[in-house]
Amino acid sequence: MQKWIMFSLFIVACLLGAGVLFQQISVRQAEQAAEAHAGPQLKFIASNYQFDKPEYTVKAGEKVTVSFLNKEGLHAMEIVGLDVKLDNNTKSVDMTFDKPGEYEVHCVLPCGPGHQDMKTKLIVQ
Ligand SMILES: [Cu+2]
Incomplete structure (x- = not known):
């Protein structure tokens, strides 16, 4: 039973980590896109x-x-x-x-x- 809880927590932590990571990546992509579109x-x-x-x-x-x-x-x-x-x-x-x-x-x-x-x-x- 305890193993199952640990496992669930582990999965949740992974999902949160991945979410933060993807968010940072998309923010960076948006910044890069803005720079690429910007003129001089x-x-x-x-x-x-x-x-x-x-x-x-x-x-x-x-x-x-x-x-x-x-x-x-x-x-x-x-x-x-x-x-x-x-x-x-x-x-x-x-x-x-x-x-x-x-x-x-x-x-x-x-x-x-x-x-x-x-x-x-x-x-x-
Ligand atoms: Cu001054």
């Missing part, structure tokens, strides 16, 4: 007190997913003149840059001693 990406990665690149480039007229990640410290970014503001609450936005030119990108959250110089450039070609 423009990623800004912020740390103390700089962005990961001195300049970023996108093509004019092309829809891009602009995203922002705080890798170190707490920052927020703005692309000056384009009404794009991203932070920990709004981490990405789809955007089509129409006007070629150079745009300043800077941190808009007082983040520390290097805040004033936390700038980079976006070039729309």
Whole structure:
């Protein structure tokens, strides 16, 4: 009798484990599918007190997913003149840059001693 209970518990645990596994796999597949369908990406990665690149480039007229990640410290970014503001609450936005030119990108959250110089450039070609 006890063996039978143990066996049932074992089966239930296996089913639960398999369920969790399949769920994780399908979540990952959904994420991958979303990435595959997404167009060009423009990623800004912020740390103390700089962005990961001195300049970023996108093509004019092309829809891009602009995203922002705080890798170190707490920052927020703005692309000056384009009404794009991203932070920990709004981490990405789809955007089509129409006007070629150079745009300043800077941190808009007082983040520390290097805040004033936390700038980079976006070039729309
Ligand atoms: Cu800052």
